[in-house]
Amino acid sequence: MDHRDLTPTPPSRVLVTGGAGRLGRTVVAGLRERGHTVVSVDREPGDDPGSLVADLTDAAATEAVLADVRPEAVVHLAAIAVPFSAPEPVILQTNTMLAWTVLSAAVAAGVPKVVVASSPTVHGYGAPTGWVPASLPLDEESPARPWNAYSLSKLTAEHVMRTLVAQVGDRVRFAAFRPCFVIAPEEWHGALTQQGHTVAERLANPALSAPALFNYLDARDAASFVDALLAGLPDIPNGETFLVGADDALATAPLAELLPRFHPGTAAAAQALTGTAPAFANGKARRLLGWRPQHSWRTALVDAPRAAAGAVR
Secondary structure, X not given: OOHHHHOOOOOOEEEEEOOOOHHHXXXXXXXXXXXXXXXXXXXXXXXXXXXXXXOOOOHHHHHHHHHHHOOOEEEXXXXXXXXXXXXXXXXXXXXXXXXXXXXXXXXXXXXXXXXXXXXXXHHOOOOOOOOOOOOOOEOOOOOOOOOOHHHHHHHHHHHHXXXXXXXXXXXXXXXXXXXXXXXXXXXXXXXXXXXXXXXXXXXXXXXXXXXXXXXXXEHHXXXXXXXXXXXXXXXXXXXXXXXXXXXXXXXXXXHHHXXXXXXXXXXXXXXXXXXXXXXXXXXXXXXXXXXXXXXXXXXXXXXXXXXXXXXXX
């Protein structure tokens, strides 16, 4: 076992952008539980009484936040988080500008650790012209083939990170992570997910989870991953990217059976996804950081047996 999964991250002062969002709230809470001093910043006031409000597409406002907080790490989650939830040019411009403004301001402020949230959508599944992967599960070496403004903006955020690594080298330690479909703690109890359905509904009707390849990630596991990443940044290559997802698929049948029904041409690659295997591999995070997810829908979902029994086959 990697010793780092037994070693807590030294407490630090962390600025989380987008801290009022679905993922951000749990990451903020999780980092605080692990001893970090966390300051959340978002464009809208959240429930956190200590949070800051700022437009982080504004360079001067971003620089002012960093000067005020003086963080030892920045975790950049702020973005328009749902594809097609705004006009395509708005999504591309907003998310790209957020990445450039926040990351470059962190470098200028001398922040030693910077983490940026990307997305598994960079792999291009769901493209209107079709999508056939060379192999499954997808991992960090699988080709990036964005086909909409959201996925392009997330891949661009990774390129912003790599651009800054090329500029400053190891003076700032960077990493990006691609969190799978995030499920917040309250959603295991029936609250609506990001797409407007309950988890039980997504399990009962495979067509609802198929566009995301049945991937998911408990937000609490995202928080533990960020904590592990902050601890591991000095010891891994600079500018690494990680896929972060659950150990199983959000499905009641094997993906070898389900994926070809919704993604024509994937039958050969999907043969590897037997049992509960997911379409996204999280092995890199395990190898480099000693991290693995602790939550599964099978134990986290209230009345999971009934949801599984009611699934459409």
